[in-house]
Amino acid sequence: MKNIIVAIDGFSSCGKSTLAKALAAKLNYGFIDSGAMYRAVTLYLIQHNISPADEPEVEAALANINICLLYTSPSPRDRG
Numbered sequence: 001m002k003n004i005i006v007a008i009d010g011f012s013s014c015g016k017s018t019l020a021k022a023l024a025a026k027l028n029y030g031f032i033d034s035g036a037m038y039r040a041v042t043l044y045l046i047q048h049n050i051s052p053a054d055e056p057e058v059e060a061a062l063a064n065i066n067i068c069l070l071y072t073s074p075s076p077r078d079r080g
Contacts, residue, residue: 004029030071037067 008016024031
């Protein structure tokens with residue numbers, strides 16, 4: 001079976017994560033919150049006074065950012 005990636009796009013606070021978590025649980029797929037990763041990088045930039053517009057500084061900062069993905073079992077309500 002081929003690996004399948006499902007991406008869900010939409011407005012903020014419209015239920016994308018809720019839908020994605022339930023869908024992943026139903027299909028027994030992993031769920032990766034890419035928005036949380038972007039927010040983690042943004043937080044790092046803010047904490048280190050790096051402007052997102054300063055591309056060389058952002059690129060240099062990326063070498064110092066480690067994002068760890070951990071598997072957690074879906075909660076019963078996410079299983080649909």
